[in-house]
Amino acid sequence: MQEAQSALQASYLHHQGRYKGLLGWIFSTDHKRIGLLYLYSITTMFVVGLLLGLAMKFELLAPGKTIMEARDYNATFTVHGVIMIFMIVIPGLPAVFGNFLLPLMIGAPDVAFPKINLLSWWFYVAGVFLVLAALLFGSGTPDTGWTFYAPYSFKTGTNMLPAIFGAFVLGFSSILTGLNFIVTIHRMRAPGMKWMKMPMFAWTLYGTAWIQLLATPVVGITLVLVALERIFGIGVFDPALGGDPILYQHLFWIYSHPAVYIMILPAMGAVSEVIPTFSQKHIFGYKALIISTMAIAFVGYLVWGHHMFTAGMSGTAQYAFSLLTFLVAIPSAIKVFNWISTMYKGSINLKTPFYWASSFIFIFMIGGFTGLVLGSLATNVHLHDTAFVVAHFHYIVFGGVSFSFFAAIHYWFPKIYGRMYDEHWAKVGWIMFFIGFVSLYTPMFYLGMKGMPRRYYDYLPEYHGANILSTFGSWILAMGFLVIVVNLVRSARKGEIAVANPWKGKTLEWTVPSPPPFENFKEIPVVGEKDGPYNYE
Amino acid sequence: MESTHHAHHLPYDAEASKIGMWLFIFTELLLFGGMFIVYSVYRYLNPEAFHLAGEELNTFIGAVNTVILLVSSMTIAMSTSAIQKNDIRLTNILLGITLILAVVFLFNKYFEWSAKFSHGIYPGSQEMLGTMSQGEILFFGLYFVMTGLHALHILVGIALITWTMIELKQKKIHHEKYDLLENSGLYWHLVDLIWIFLFPLFYLIH
Ligand SMILES: [Cu+2]
Numbered sequence: 001m002q003e004a005q006s007a008l009q010a011s012y013l014h015h016q017g018r019y020k021g022l023l024g025w026i027f028s029t030d031h032k033r034i035g036l037l038y039l040y041s042i043t044t045m046f047v048v049g050l051l052l053g054l055a056m057k058f059e060l061l062a063p064g065k066t067i068m069e070a071r072d073y074n075a076t077f078t079v080h081g082v083i084m085i086f087m088i089v090i091p092g093l094p095a096v097f098g099n100f101l102l103p104l105m106i107g108a109p110d111v112a113f114p115k116i117n118l119l120s121w122w123f124y125v126a127g128v129f130l131v132l133a134a135l136l137f138g139s140g141t142p143d144t145g146w147t148f149y150a151p152y153s154f155k156t157g158t159n160m161l162p163a164i165f166g167a168f169v170l171g172f173s174s175i176l177t178g179l180n181f182i183v184t185i186h187r188m189r190a191p192g193m194k195w196m197k198m199p200m201f202a203w204t205l206y207g208t209a210w211i212q213l214l215a216t217p218v219v220g221i222t223l224v225l226v227a228l229e230r231i232f233g234i235g236v237f238d239p240a241l242g243g244d245p246i247l248y249q250h251l252f253w254i255y256s257h258p259a260v261y262i263m264i265l266p267a268m269g270a271v272s273e274v275i276p277t278f279s280q281k282h283i284f285g286y287k288a289l290i291i292s293t294m295a296i297a298f299v300g301y302l303v304w305g306h307h308m309f310t311a312g313m314s315g316t317a318q319y320a321f322s323l324l325t326f327l328v329a330i331p332s333a334i335k336v337f338n339w340i341s342t343m344y345k346g347s348i349n350l351k352t353p354f355y356w357a358s359s360f361i362f363i364f365m366i367g368g369f370t371g372l373v374l375g376s377l378a379t380n381v382h383l384h385d386t387a388f389v390v391a392h393f394h395y396i397v398f399g400g401v402s403f404s405f406f407a408a409i410h411y412w413f414p415k416i417y418g419r420m421y422d423e424h425w426a427k428v429g430w431i432m433f434f435i436g437f438v439s440l441y442t443p444m445f446y447l448g449m450k451g452m453p454r455r456y457y458d459y460l461p462e463y464h465g466a467n468i469l470s471t472f473g474s475w476i477l478a479m480g481f482l483v484i485v486v487n488l489v490r491s492a493r494k495g496e497i498a499v500a501n502p503w504k505g506k507t508l509e510w511t512v513p514s515p516p517p518f519e520n521f522k523e524i525p526v527v528g529e530k531d532g533p534y535n536y537e
Numbered sequence: 538m539e540s541t542h543h544a545h546h547l548p549y550d551a552e553a554s555k556i557g558m559w560l561f562i563f564t565e566l567l568l569f570g571g572m573f574i575v576y577s578v579y580r581y582l583n584p585e586a587f588h589l590a591g592e593e594l595n596t597f598i599g600a601v602n603t604v605i606l607l608v609s610s611m612t613i614a615m616s617t618s619a620i621q622k623n624d625i626r627l628t629n630i631l632l633g634i635t636l637i638l639a640v641v642f643l644f645n646k647y648f649e650w651s652a653k654f655s656h657g658i659y660p661g662s663q664e665m666l667g668t669m670s671q672g673e674i675l676f677f678g679l680y681f682v683m684t685g686l687h688a689l690h691i692l693v694g695i696a697l698i699t700w701t702m703i704e705l706k707q708k709k710i711h712h713e714k715y716d717l718l719e720n721s722g723l724y725w726h727l728v729d730l731i732w733i734f735l736f737p738l739f740y741l742i743h
Contacts, residue, residue, distance in 0.1 A: 218567055
């Protein structure tokens with residue numbers, strides 16, 4: 001107890017650097033503090049995005065106008081999408097938990113370029129303010145949807161430029177994080193930690209970092225072209241000048257499909273840490289998990305065309321993209337198989353992170369299977385641009401991020417704050433969020449199959465019932481979120497003091513005190529010849 | 538490590554900063570890669586118009602600028618060899634030459650662009666809409682965007698080389714620690730390489 005108390009005093013949380021107070025955080029190059037900066041800024045933006053989402057669901061509570069006009073609805077789903085995708089889903093796990101944990105997990109004092117790491121957070125903040133500027137000033141809130149499809153994105157009179165520029169800056173922030181992680185993993189692993197001894201979460205960060213690096217520039221240049229199109233009228237996406245809007249869609253999805261994997265790989269990584277710890281077993285099929293991670297990262301790069309089956313492409317291209325989309329399901333299924341096998345005959349410790357991780361598998365499976373429905377050509381034509389797509393997308397992207405994120409935040413909470421969260425309220429939050437989530441999105445599968453289009457503020461009377469259920473679900477989910485946040489904030493201040501390794505985790509971050517000291521390791525650990533990825537002695 | 542330090546003192550790792558720079562160069566190549574895709578799609582769709590429009594460009598200035606960049610790539614590469622031999626003066630001179638060549642490149646670009654502007658060729662120009670086909674408009678749209686983006690990279694390169702020269706003067710760069718010089722060189726080679734692609738695509742292929 002005494003010891004734990006002094007660990008808290010000596011930790012990075014109380015470390016006195018060059019600056020005091022708030023400045024000591026926003027100018028800190030310590031990867032742990034930067035991770036928390038991301039945590040707080042991402043949570044703040046998530047609340048904004050969530051409120052916009054709730055407003056949309058409220059609008060759909062009844063047919064006709066409920067609380068907003070059609071154009072306000074268009075603006076709401078655009079801003080909701082831009083915030084959620086570019087500010088939460090993409091930076092999400094890598095920026096928060098990657099920053100906090102990667103150096104700890106591989107036995108390093110920090111990331112390779114701490115200053116660039118801080119710069120990347122500053123870019124994030126700049127991007128956030130640019131997008132918010134588009135929202136609040138100028139000639140109206142953007143109404144193109146988060147995809148900025150041409151030619152509407154340069155024809156609309158709304159304030160697109162700051163939003164596009166903001167997305168560009170956020171992309172740059174993401175590239176810098178990815179670059180940092182790749183170099184960190186290549187150069188700073190503890191002595192003896194070979195590639196095949198790296199924890200799964202570090203591996204998935206590695207795969208994600210490559211996608212961030214290789215895919216983001218493409219959307220960057222595409223957004224630049226849209227901006228230049230707006231300012232100068234260069235013509236590349238403008239059919240009136242000979243340009244091709246379909247080309248925009250290709251370039252956009254070349255990035256934005258892999259963007260889903262930027263999010264899902266570290267989500268899978270976090271789950272791959274939580275499940276063995278709480279099953280009190282070694283992870284099943286470590287190598288298969290790594291190979292499937294890399295396979296997803298690679299194949300995920302080649303499937304973007306499935307967003308455009310109805311937009312105009314040759315039959316051959318359709319078959320190829322459909323086939324490749326189905327191929328991604330294989331490594332994903334391998335992962336699910338490995339997680340379940342890890343639990344098999346384990347001594348399961350039913351704590352909140354395990355609840356989140358196992359419900360992640362459930363949500364991910366539904367999202368994945370409905371993805372196959374959309375990936376096959378015949379059904380796609382029927383379901384394209386319906387609520388079904390929105391439901392699938394939210395199951396994968398929102399479900400993928402939120403369930404893994406909450407698994408991670410509860411799992412690593414004692415490490416981050418040196419205190420335990422309240423188990424009872426954490427579980428209450430989980431069950432509310434889970435029920436809310438399922439009742440929010442499951443009716444939308446049904447609505448989509450019945451033909452309700454997406455992105456409309458109005459609908460036919462026969463869709464009323466399912467929409468009411470969905471809106472109720474959004475309220476339960478929001479209350480669940482509130483319970484989770486209040487519980488974590490309270491626990492961070494008043495929770496029971498945590499020991500260094502409360503869950504008997506096997507990775508290196510559990511070998512240092514909770515919270516970790518500023519310099520991470522008093523001495524850089526050495527991984528022995530006989531140690532595996534999950535039993536450092 | 539004393540806890541009074543404000544940042545982690547990581548051991549100097551030239552290899553890490555070089556890998557970092559290479560990764561950054563990958564992203565730059567992909568950025569221009571996106572543009573090259575757009576270019577090839579439209580060239581494929583409008584072969585005649587691209588042919589006609591390409592003849593409007595001044596191949597002579599383009600060729601001069603190519604030579605300028607090639608020579609500057611050589612001088613900056615030589616500056617790395619000079620610093621390895623600890624010849625600060627020579628390093629400085631070679632970097633200075635690189636810098637001058639970069640500025641000359643931009644001057645040429647400026648005259649080239651102004652000539653186009655004075656003929657009414659610029660994005661969004663009403664004159665172009667009246668007299669040119671869609672393919673030609675696209676050609677010039679891409680020409681201005683791609684060479685403009687490249688010129689922006691020249692500017693960044695100039696800033697980087699200037700920074701290197703300042704650190705050289707402050708003796709922060711010497712024969713045992715010259716990763717910034719090497720990275721500036723890498724970046725400059727990238728800028729050069731992109732031009733090596735832009736030059737034939739716009740000026741030579743007819
Ligand atoms: Cu996709």
